Amino acid sequence: MKMLIAIVRDADLDKVLKKLLSENFRVTRIASSGGFFRNGNATLMLGVTEKRVDEALHIIEENCAPSLDLAVKHATVFVLDVDRFEQF
Amino acid sequence: MKMLIAIVRDADLDKVLKKLLSENFRVTRIASSGGFFRNGNATLMLGVTEKRVDEALHIIEENCAPSLDLAVKHATVFVLDVDRFEQF
Amino acid sequence: MKMLIAIVRDADLDKVLKKLLSENFRVTRIASSGGFFRNGNATLMLGVTEKRVDEALHIIEENCAPSLDLAVKHATVFVLDVDRFEQF
């Protein structure tokens, strides 16, 4: 199990979320904002089996529109290792 | 040190939090919502010494009520490894 | 790449954020609150190259004022290992 933490722009959130869920990914949304621009963005947390990490990354990349400001990326994603995953 | 990230339903939050704190766990609450139902849930972040991980998991399991909807679990918990822990 | 998760008091947030950004760190702010006092605090998430972890920790330590309540630390910081970092 890996944990994906993806920071996407608010404008792209609905499209990314819809596609991830329709592909049977589980997603928790965390309220966040950028440190620099201070406006809202969206942080998505996904627990994903290791073999589906690339698929999730591809969905995020495909569903985030390019920004008008060339310095701003479409999405920033961290992949962390999960020691244990439990659901009760 | 391990980090527990537990996603629990809003209805169970107070009971889980009270029990964790009374057992001397430290907890930070993060505002979150489910990707699918879109309603609020609660994400708890706990830095826990390795030997108390099972105890924390047990408290979370014991204090979350079963859901009426069988597909929905009581709680979803990720355990991540912590490289370094600092308090100033 | 490492991920720093720093819990600081609301009162210290602006000073810490300003210094981190001026030193070219990237920061995402996550809405959070303490489990015990229940009032707001600020959780900062930073993806940082391994060789700049100590520098980021030093900035956080230097820019958080001591609390009147001796039991309360200025800041609590977790450093987690990042498997992969992607920006699209």
Ligand SMILES: Nc1ncnc2c1ncn2[C@@H]1O[C@@H]2COP(=O)(O)O[C@H]3[C@@H](O)[C@H](n4cnc5c(N)ncnc54)O[C@@H]3COP(=O)(O)O[C@H]2[C@H]1O
């Ligand atoms: N210290 C600094 N000096 C100069 N320019 C700076 C800067 N910090 C940010 N920027 C610029 O401003 C854009 C928005 O940053 P913000 O912090 O609001 O929003 C950021 C932040 O919330 C998050 N992010 C990006 N890299 C991160 C990292 N390494 N760690 C944590 N969060 C990150 O993704 C959002 C978009 O980042 P992106 O890189 O595409 O776009 C960034 C970048 O082009």
Ligand SMILES: Nc1ncnc2c1ncn2[C@@H]1O[C@@H]2COP(=O)(O)O[C@H]3[C@@H](O)[C@H](n4cnc5c(N)ncnc54)O[C@@H]3COP(=O)(O)O[C@H]2[C@H]1O
């Ligand atoms: N691997 C994971 N990574 C990140 N977060 C996770 C996760 N597994 C669970 N969660 C979090 O826990 C909440 C409850 O999940 P549960 O699996 O019990 O209950 C879920 C599940 O029974 C169903 N569900 C969620 N996503 C689905 C999907 N893509 N397709 C079909 N059913 C879905 O709807 C219920 C509520 O989902 P919701 O998203 O509102 O809320 C989820 C989500 O916030």
Ligand SMILES: Nc1ncnc2c1ncn2[C@@H]1O[C@@H]2COP(=O)(O)O[C@H]3[C@@H](O)[C@H](n4cnc5c(N)ncnc54)O[C@@H]3COP(=O)(O)O[C@H]2[C@H]1O
């Ligand atoms: N291992 C950990 N995992 C996750 N988050 C952590 C953490 N250690 C600290 N934090 C976060 O940092 C805030 C300040 O913690 P500190 O230990 O300085 O200061 C704490 C501590 O002196 C005391 N405290 C917290 N939990 C306690 C407990 N279960 N029993 C007795 N005192 C507690 O109350 C102060 C405020 O706590 P609060 O929960 O409002 O807010 C906490 C919590 O949000």
